[in-house]
Amino acid sequence: MLESGPVVMITTASGGRANIMTQSWHTMIEFMPPLVGCVISDRNHSFGLLKSTRECVINIPTAEIAEKVVGCGDTSGATVDKFAKFGLTPQPAELIGAPLIEECYANLECRVTDTKMVSRYCLFVVEVIKAWIDPAVKDPRTLHHLGKGSFMVAGERIKLKSGMK
């Protein structure tokens, strides 16, 4: 019930080899600077890459590539080149070494700013330092994980009068 924020694909890279991890456990922490908390289990191949390079891209996919998203979630970068296996296209980021995924409608280049919660919760605090978005995608059909391979696809948009940020 709670994890149904947008599913994201986190890319990391080291030694000329890039990896992709599918993930839903993240939260905004601060607007200025834009900080995000990401839980990346130490059982994932991306954990070591993120810890050593301190850089990643948070890529946001849509339902059009749902099977690739799930495929990246079900395999390990320890044995699989996920870009090749799932036909995803790496594009160079501007400020960091990890690649953007071209097939995602938004890509957020991030640097790790705090690792104090990593040993206890595998929770990395990252700062978004550069954001890319495809302006042609109007109402992105983001994926929201409901558990065990069930996903909700983003539905109708409503606008209410509010002072919320």
Next chain:
Amino acid sequence: MLESGPVVMITTASGGRANIMTQSWHTMIEFMPPLVGCVISDRNHSFGLLKSTRECVINIPTAEIAEKVVGCGDTSGATVDKFAKFGLTPQPAELIGAPLIEECYANLECRVTDTKMVSRYCLFVVEVIKAWIDPAVKDPRTLHHLGKGSFMVAGERIKLKSGMK
């Protein structure tokens, strides 16, 4: 783009007075025990209540009560009794002092287990100790904040073959 997990309404209580806070900045941290990270700004009335009582309910509303959800987000419990003002019904929780909101389809009774990230990030780690869900609600039309009063309402459900938890 990132905060569009389900909008939740967090209830707290102290001295016979309960409060409601509308919020989207939360993430699952662990399955067992079920831990959730919630960012609650120290500018919110709920911050002090949660810090002192170490108890809250995470209530999950649906689009049917969207205006009440936004109303709770736009007002402060320092001056407003939000249950009375927005016609919401408090129900006693089983294990803690903060009330459930009857109009929400799911209610998670929580205890704060870690406050070490509160001073720096206003991030509380809470453990879900009791969960209530209305079995009559099949595909809950949860709200997902896109910013500035725009919300996405949960859309179609899809099921993909996956080993994800």
